[in-house]
Amino acid sequence: MNNTPKTTNKQPGLWGxxxxxxxxWTGVVILGLLYFCAVCADFVSPYSYLDENRDYSxxxxxxxxxxxxxxxxxxxxxYGMTMGFDRDYRRVYEIDASRKYPLRFLVKAxxxxxxxxxxxxxxxxxxxxxxxxxxxxxxxxxxxLFSRILYGGRVSLFIxxxxxxxxxxxxxxxxxIAGYFGGKTxxxxxxxCEMFMMVPGFYLLLALRAVVPPEFNxxxxxxxxxxxxxxxxxxxxxxxxxxxxxxxxxxxYVMAAKAMGVSDFQIILRHILPHTLSYSIVAIMLSIxxxxxxxxxxxxxGLGIQDPFASWGNLLSEAMGIVQIKFAPWILLPGxxxxxxxxxxxxxxxxLRDYLDPRLKAENRNM
Amino acid sequence: MIGYIVKRLIVVIPLLLVMALFxxxxxxxxxxxxxxxxxxxPLISQQTIDYYENLYHLDRPLSVQFLHWVANLxxxxxxxxxxxxxxxxxxxxxRLWNTFILSLASLILTWSVALPLGVWAxxxxxxxxDRLIQxxxxxxxxxxxxxLAILLMYGASQTxxxxxxxMRSAHYEELSILGQWWDLLKHMAIPAVCLSVYSxxxxxxxxxxxxxxxxxxxxxxxxxAKGLPxxxxxxxxxLRNAVNPLITILGYSFxxxxxxxxxxxxxxxxxxxxxxxxxxxxxxxxxxxxxSFMMSGILxxxxxxxxDILLAKCDPRIxxx
Amino acid sequence: xxxxxxxxxxxxxxxxxxxxxxTGVNVSVQPGEIVALVGASGSGKTTTGLAVMRLLDxxxxxxxxxxxxxxxxxxxxxxxxAMRRIRGSRISMVFQDPLSAFNPVLTVGYQIDxxxxxxxxxxxxxxxxxxxxxxxxxGIPDARRVYSSFPHxxxxxxxQRAMIAMAMAMQPRLIIADEPTSNLxxxxxxxxxxxxxxxxxxxxxxxxxxxxxxxIVRHLCDRVYVMNVGMVVESGKSVEVFEAxxxxxxxxxxxxxxx
Numbered sequence: 008m009n010n011t012p013k014t015t016n017k018q019p020g021l022w023g024x025x026x027x028x029x030x031x032w033t034g035v036v037i038l039g040l041l042y043f044c045a046v047c048a049d050f051v052s053p054y055s056y057l058d059e060n061r062d063y064s065x066x067x068x069x070x071x072x073x074x075x076x077x078x079x080x081x082x083x084x085x086y087g088m089t090m091g092f093d094r095d096y097r098r099v100y101e102i103d104a105s106r107k108y109p110l111r112f113l114v115k116a117x118x119x120x121x122x123x124x125x126x127x128x129x130x131x132x133x134x135x136x137x138x139x140x141x142x143x144x145x146x147x148x149x150x151x152l153f154s155r156i157l158y159g160g161r162v163s164l165f166i167x168x169x170x171x172x173x174x175x176x177x178x179x180x181x182x183x184i185a186g187y188f189g190g191k192t193x194x195x196x197x198x199x200c201e202m203f204m205m206v207p208g209f210y211l212l213l214a215l216r217a218v219v220p221p222e223f224n225x226x227x228x229x230x231x232x233x234x235x236x237x238x239x240x241x242x243x244x245x246x247x248x249x250x251x252x253x254x255x256x257x258x259x260y261v262m263a264a265k266a267m268g269v270s271d272f273q274i275i276l277r278h279i280l281p282h283t284l285s286y287s288i289v290a291i292m293l294s295i296x297x298x299x300x301x302x303x304x305x306x307x308x309g310l311g312i313q314d315p316f317a318s319w320g321n322l323l324s325e326a327m328g329i330v331q332i333k334f335a336p337w338i339l340l341p342g343x344x345x346x347x348x349x350x351x352x353x354x355x356x357x358x359l360r361d362y363l364d365p366r367l368k369a370e371n372r373n374m
Numbered sequence: 375m376i377g378y379i380v381k382r383l384i385v386v387i388p389l390l391l392v393m394a395l396f397x398x399x400x401x402x403x404x405x406x407x408x409x410x411x412x413x414x415x416p417l418i419s420q421q422t423i424d425y426y427e428n429l430y431h432l433d434r435p436l437s438v439q440f441l442h443w444v445a446n447l448x449x450x451x452x453x454x455x456x457x458x459x460x461x462x463x464x465x466x467x468x469r470l471w472n473t474f475i476l477s478l479a480s481l482i483l484t485w486s487v488a489l490p491l492g493v494w495a496x497x498x499x500x501x502x503x504d505r506l507i508q509x510x511x512x513x514x515x516x517x518x519x520x521x522l523a524i525l526l527m528y529g530a531s532q533t534x535x536x537x538x539x540x541m542r543s544a545h546y547e548e549l550s551i552l553g554q555w556w557d558l559l560k561h562m563a564i565p566a567v568c569l570s571v572y573s574x575x576x577x578x579x580x581x582x583x584x585x586x587x588x589x590x591x592x593x594x595x596x597x598x599a600k601g602l603p604x605x606x607x608x609x610x611x612x613l614r615n616a617v618n619p620l621i622t623i624l625g626y627s628f629x630x631x632x633x634x635x636x637x638x639x640x641x642x643x644x645x646x647x648x649x650x651x652x653x654x655x656x657x658x659x660x661x662x663x664x665x666s667f668m669m670s671g672i673l674x675x676x677x678x679x680x681x682d683i684l685l686a687k688c689d690p691r692i693x694x695x
Numbered sequence: 696x697x698x699x700x701x702x703x704x705x706x707x708x709x710x711x712x713x714x715x716x717x718t719g720v721n722v723s724v725q726p727g728e729i730v731a732l733v734g735a736s737g738s739g740k741t742t743t744g745l746a747v748m749r750l751l752d753x754x755x756x757x758x759x760x761x762x763x764x765x766x767x768x769x770x771x772x773x774x775x776x777a778m779r780r781i782r783g784s785r786i787s788m789v790f791q792d793p794l795s796a797f798n799p800v801l802t803v804g805y806q807i808d809x810x811x812x813x814x815x816x817x818x819x820x821x822x823x824x825x826x827x828x829x830x831x832x833x834g835i836p837d838a839r840r841v842y843s844s845f846p847h848x849x850x851x852x853x854x855q856r857a858m859i860a861m862a863m864a865m866q867p868r869l870i871i872a873d874e875p876t877s878n879l880x881x882x883x884x885x886x887x888x889x890x891x892x893x894x895x896x897x898x899x900x901x902x903x904x905x906x907x908x909x910x911i912v913r914h915l916c917d918r919v920y921v922m923n924v925g926m927v928v929e930s931g932k933s934v935e936v937f938e939a940x941x942x943x944x945x946x947x948x949x950x951x952x953x954x
Contacts, residue, residue: 350516601783
């Protein structure tokens with residue numbers, strides 16, 4: 008049974024379309040970079056997310072310099088920082104020009120395993136102890152924010168992907184069944200969907216979170232959060248898929264297949280689902296942002312990923328003490344990353360939809 | 375029209391029942407050990423514990439317990455808040471109103487900004503102002519509300535223009551009526567704005583899309599052929615049609631409105647339902663958690679119903695089905 | 696002469712060779728005449744009608760021509776406000792699909808009232824009765840009910856009559872009817888055509904009847920212009936053209952329909 012040609016006309020055009028749209032292409036680049044850094048955080052970041060040093064609490068960013076205090080050119084280096092207190096007992100950091108720490112590449116560090124699989128022991132760059140390299144400043148415990156943000160990306164970005172994967176699977180099954188069989192099945196399933204969509208998400212999130220036993224360790228908490236988010240999110244995707252299936256099952260090739268006695272399951276699998284692919288991708292792209300934001304919100308409130316693990320949300324919670332922002336504005340940076348990743352997904356999703364829409368209309372007309 | 379409303383109600387009531395069921399099952403998971411730990415708490419009188427054990431018939435089979443639970447709901451008996459040491463109903467009452475006015479303020483703000491922007495963008499399609507508005511919408515859609523809240527609160531702390539939290543100033547009682555309203559407005563400003571940014575972005579895009587769609591309709595040509603001035607063609611004929619689908623969505627947007635409000639209440643310290651729910655979850659105040667959860671569903675129901683009535687009024691095709 | 700379209704040419708803005716929609720079209724209508732513009736789809740007949748009303752698509756441009764109407768030498772050069780005063784009061788239009796031509800969220804009565812509100816606001820309180828009067832004139836029995844009805848609540852035939860009432864409201868000198876019966880079944884068609892004839896007689900209104908249906912033309916219209924790919928290929932008294940078509944295209948057209 009041949010599938011009707013579907014994607015051969017579209018694929019070459021898609022990348023070109025994305026590239027031409029500057030905003031969308033920027034989004035693709037940004038996401039690519041963020042995901043890469045998230046995966047290789049162990050390698051790219053100078054410190055592990057656990058590496059703390061209370062002597063450097065809220066240390067401002069240490070600029071990498073090329074010219075020393077005597078005006079001479081040097082290889083890139085960083086000055087040492089000494090902590091002192093001002094009249095109001097606030098921490099103040101002064102540059103100690105007597106201590107120079109050159110920037111080193113492929114620094115040897117504690118062994119790690121990327122994604123628990125690939126072992127390694129070098130980091131892209133760093134400075135030798137006791138020097139500290141704080142590209143974007145330090146948090147309250149003297150942990151390097153740059154490193155923590157990269158590690159945080161793992162949680163924030165992958166919760167989005169995993170959560171959506173689960174939601175989408177559920178939505179695909181339920182939406183597919185509802186859309187294909189129609190009638191009573193459809194009605195019942197859609198009523199269920201409506202119910203899920205109607206409950207205010209945040210309240211459901213809190214309620215479900217309260218059910219999670221307190222004895223869970225971090226990984227289990229992570230998994231339960233993902234599950235909870237997926238539990239809330241599947242309904243929207245299911246409705247979209249159901250809509251598509253409903254219109255697709257009227258197509259001639261479906262009827263032909265039925266007439267030839269192909270089983271319902273086969274029909275759904277081979278004829279209907281492939282055609283929902285492109286629009287599904289758009290729907291997925293546009294759903295991921297809400298997962299990222301919900302996880303961030305949860306972690307921000309202290310109900311999600313806990314210290315010492317990093318997620319952009321819980322990194323931002325340091326900024327809750329509003330006063331801190333004045334003296335350590337860099338703690339807002341994780342927010343920028345949330346914003347960038349969400350915006351990238353939104354822009355790409357929208358651009359894809361614009362790309363597909365006129366095609367979709369043309370396709371419908373030809374049928 | 376009554377028939378339409380009834381039909382909508384039939385959809386939502388099962389939702390509430392399901393929520394009640396879920397709530398109840400959850401309680402079963404924690405209630406057992408919950409009462410044990412209560413007994414050990416010296417602040418809670420044995421009398422209170424006995425009263426509630428009796429009320430909820432904890433010794434009877436589950437199905438009976440559930441019926442009692444639902445029956446109690448109708449009597450506005452929501453259980454006891456052990457964290458606040460008073461019956462839940464007293465804790466929740468004030469909070470509901472606060473969440474409601476915050477949500478309402480956000481709704482008004484959203485619609486009064488997004489609609490004109492959407493219309494404007496549609497009329498100036500692809501020109502500079504349209505592109506600018508689209509960009510701003512993207513940014514609005516992508517900015518997490520809590521991030522914006524922190525930034526605005528920081529700004530407020532530096533400039534002193536707006537209060538940094540809560541719903542009322544310390545000297546609220548001493549203010550005149552006008553002063554009290556102004557005080558309320560100042561407190562509402564930051565959370566309402568943060569709450570609205572996302573929905574303004576999304577509603578604006580919808581309005582623009584609908585408007586563009588409507589501008590292609592045949593009846594606009596008819597209106598022009600009648601010699602009507604362009605203003606009337608657009609603002610009476612086109613706009614009235616473009617807005618209708620948005621009102622349909624209004625009902626569903628209540629869900630995310632309440633959600634978003636909850637988060638902002640917590641950050642800003644606005645004494646609303648969401649804030650309450652968080653406290654309840656953190657202190658494991660079972661009945662309070664469940665009542666808050668149910669309340670959010672009821673708030674949604676009311677909002678949805680109002681939106682449905684509004685839609686029926688605006689779209690004659692529905693009214694006369 | 697009531698309406699004189701002289702040498703009208705319209706093209707698509709910025710298009711290539713295929714962009715010429717109308718070329719040198721000449722059409723005239725006498726007071727009290729029913730004139731037909733006949734042609735297949737794409738022949739430019741609708742565009743001609745819209746050009747008279749100056750309601751062309753924004754992407755189209757009039758490159759040459761003059762449209763004289765009543766005492767106005769050229770409608771095309773009128774300031775927009777003056778043109779608006781003419782639309783709906785001196786010249787009005789009837790469209791093909793009354794369901795999409797009416798605004799679905801406003802009552803039929805309201806939409807007809809609008810014509811009075813903008814062209815004869817001094818009528819004030821009498822507007823409603825004027826509207827209902829016209830609804831009766833076009834053969835709608837229950838004018839009151841139809842006045843307060845929404846377009847989707849009426850039958851196809853009633854809707855079209857209501858649209859004609861709307862067009863006649865200010866007693867225009869010319870009605871441009873763009874395929875007004877194409878969406879109706881045969882019996883309704885006949886009724887509407889009857890209505891047009893009646894209106895011509897009682898109101899002395901001229902009708903520019905745009906259609907692809909030759910059957911109607913023969914029966915209803917005094918003169919006919921045959922159009923093809925944006926040009927008038929033949930014109931003359933309806934009887935003459937049907938009996939003895941001069942052009943090949945016209946002959947083909949007639950043969951195809953075997954009128």
